[in-house]
Amino acid sequence: MDNNAKILVVDDEDRIRRLIRMYLEREGYEVHEAEDGEKGLELALENYYELILLDLMLPGIDGVEVCKQLRESKETPVIMLTAKGEESNRVEGFEVGTDDYIVKPFSPREVVLRVKALLRRSTTNKMANTDNSSKDVIEFPHLYIDNDAHKVSADGKDVGLTPKEYELLHFLAKAPNKVFDREQLLKEVWNYEFFGDLRTVDTHVKRLREKLSKVSEDAAKMIVTVWGVGYKFEVAND
Structure with missing residues (x-):
């Protein structure tokens, strides 16, 4: 640090x-x-x-x-x-x-x-940005996440995210189609075990979708709300 x-x-x-x-x-x-x-x-x-x-x-x-x-x-x-x-x-x-x-x-x-x-x-x-040999990559048809450089692009266009927005997206994308409740996300992404407002998760998801949708509606739709539970990163099985 x-x-x-x-x-x-x-x-x-x-x-x-x-x-x-x-x-x-x-x-x-x-x-x-x-x-x-x-x-x-x-x-x-x-x-x-x-x-x-x-x-x-x-x-x-x-x-x-x-x-x-x-x-x-x-x-x-x-x-x-x-x-x-x-x-x-x-x-x-x-x-x-x-x-x-x-x-x-x-x-x-x-x-x-x-x-x-x-x-x-x-x-x-x-x-990570000083290392050009990026290998830690998550790639889907409409979304590309380079974890070495902490960069996200949707349909070939860069998406500017805050550190927490990036962490949330990367965490969800690492486990496609797995549902996480808000408490899990607060613990894993925010490190909140004993305190934290669940709406923190909702507002970050909303903002993340908005940023993705400005570049790619298809990428934004991959972050899915599971009503009564939480969220998941949905990938279609072709």
Whole structure:
């Protein structure tokens, strides 16, 4: 893992920014701060960050809008910081591309663990992209997943996915026609065993389908809802 990673913390509470910064700098990360959504978005667009910690409720532009505008040009991993009473807003955050969320009040150690987990996946992506001898590939008639490069294409066109969207698609595609319930997906893809909103899975599936459908309706239809149970990656038996 890259312990020199640059991380942006966007929160209007100075105390929270200082607390997160202290714990992340102890791990060797370079931390930048923004106190509102406008400044956070400006920094995120003008600079390269390996990860962004983004408060949901911000003065001016809120976290959902920041993430929405960021996703128009960048796939930087985002962890949303939310209060307990903001559940519906949290779901909206997932719909615009948030990769994970942490509920306030939180343990600083939990923040560090979540950051490390997301950065680990991003670092794997970078290392894979330097290797041209990709062999870990999943291929179907309308979908191609290169796991060495962490790239997805549908009907020959690239599909830009966030780290969590990619993980979800890859996990389902590794086991064609197998049904997974939401609890299984939360555990396997999000590593949530004792907490986690089941709608997290639903919003990511919805967003994943939307991104695939913009390129290939056939690829999007491969992610099938099994009503009352969960989801599966359906492959026709020709």
